[in-house]
Amino acid sequence: MPDEIEIIMPDKGEVFDIELEEDLLEANRRIAEENKQLLEKHRIRAIDVMGSVGSGKTTLIEKLIGLLxxxxxxxxxxxxxTTTIDAERLRRSGAKTLQINTGKECHLDANLVRKALSKIDLNDIDxxxxxxxxxxxCPAEFPLGTDTRVVVISVTEGPYTPLKHPYIFMExxxxxxxxxxxAEAMGVDVDELEAKIKKVSPDVVVVRASCKTGEGVEKVAKVLGLL
Ligand SMILES: Nc1nc2c(ncn2[C@@H]2O[C@H](COP(=O)(O)OP(=O)(O)OP(=O)(O)O)[C@@H](O)[C@H]2O)c(=O)[nH]1
Ligand SMILES: [Mg+2]
Known part of the structure; x- marks a missing residue:
């Protein structure tokens, strides 16, 4: 039996402690800045992978781990x-893995990431x-202290995602x-989808991929400056 996946969760009342502060988002930003400084001090590149349910976040990370x-x-x-399904998958890719369960929150926050950072040896990772x-x-509003944020969308979400959810692309x-x-089966024109992303967020770097086949994954690693 493999070791159990370690799970980080808010302690009872912990989320509310932050919410009691005047500005929840400001409190999150402050902790995110601390996380960022800690990561920089240890020369760790940190990448926040966001995106809708089932867009391919875990598959992309699995493939990037394989490559890197x-x-x-x-x-x-x-x-x-609540689950450890993704953590089990990611651990099989060969990376040190920790699960952060939010309970019922729809996003991670800097406080949970700070807790998770305290559980790993920061001298042991790059x-x-x-x-x-x-x-x-929600994730768009809660920076975690990473140096880079990636959003993964998939053609199966249809052609309107960037226009309906501009903030995550702006972040x-x-x-x-x-x-x-x-794309063809979905009747989604990838050129148009890319144009919509650029319309809401002109500076974002767009990469087309099929994480299932691996197409485009190397390009993702390159634009992240990892290859
Ligand atoms: N056809 C196809 N399927 C893919 C691709 N990338 C991921 N999938 C499939 O899409 C499903 C969801 O992929 P995940 O990587 O689990 O997506 P996720 O964004 O991590 O999902 P959540 O963590 O549940 O939000 C899985 O069945 C994957 O095999 C792709 O490029 N092409
Ligand atoms: Mg996942």
Whole structure:
């Protein structure tokens, strides 16, 4: 039997302690800044992977780990509401994995990430992927202290995602259009989808991928400056 996956959860009342502060978002930003400084001090690249439910976040991270595990010492925090399904998958890819369960929150926050950071040896890793909870709204408002934010959308969400959820694209440095192998079946024009992303967020770097086949994953690693 493999070791049990370690689970980080808010202590009873902990979420409310932060909410009692005047400005929840400001409190989150402050802790995110502390996380960022801590990560910088240890020279750790940290990447927040956001996107809707089922867009391919875990698959992308799995593929990136496969590509990069000989070059970097990699850790992953898997954010999810209650399960360890993703953490089990990610651990099989060969990275040190920790699950962060939010309980019922629809996003990770800097406080939970700070807790998770305190559980790993920061001298032992170079690269940290944080899979956020599948959601296109809430994670945008809660930076975690990573140096880079990636949003993964898939063609199976249809052609309107960037217009309906502009904020997550405005927050992201890189947008991955995933499942391009299914574009034709879905009747989604990938050029148009990319144009919509650029319309709401002109500076975001867009990469097309099929994380299932691996197409485009190397390009994602390159634009992240990891290859
Ligand atoms: N056809 C196709 N399927 C894909 C691709 N990427 C991921 N999938 C499939 O899409 C499903 C969801 O992928 P995940 O990687 O679990 O998605 P996720 O964003 O991590 O999902 P949550 O964590 O539940 O939000 C799985 O069945 C994957 O095999 C792709 O490029 N093409
Ligand atoms: Mg996942």
């Amino acid at each position: 595990k000989d070059k970097y010492r990699i850790a992953v925090f898997g954010g999810d509401v 690269l940290l992927f944080i899979e956020n909870v599948g959601n296109l709204i 992201a440095d890189v947008a991955v259009i995933n499942k391009i192998d299914l």
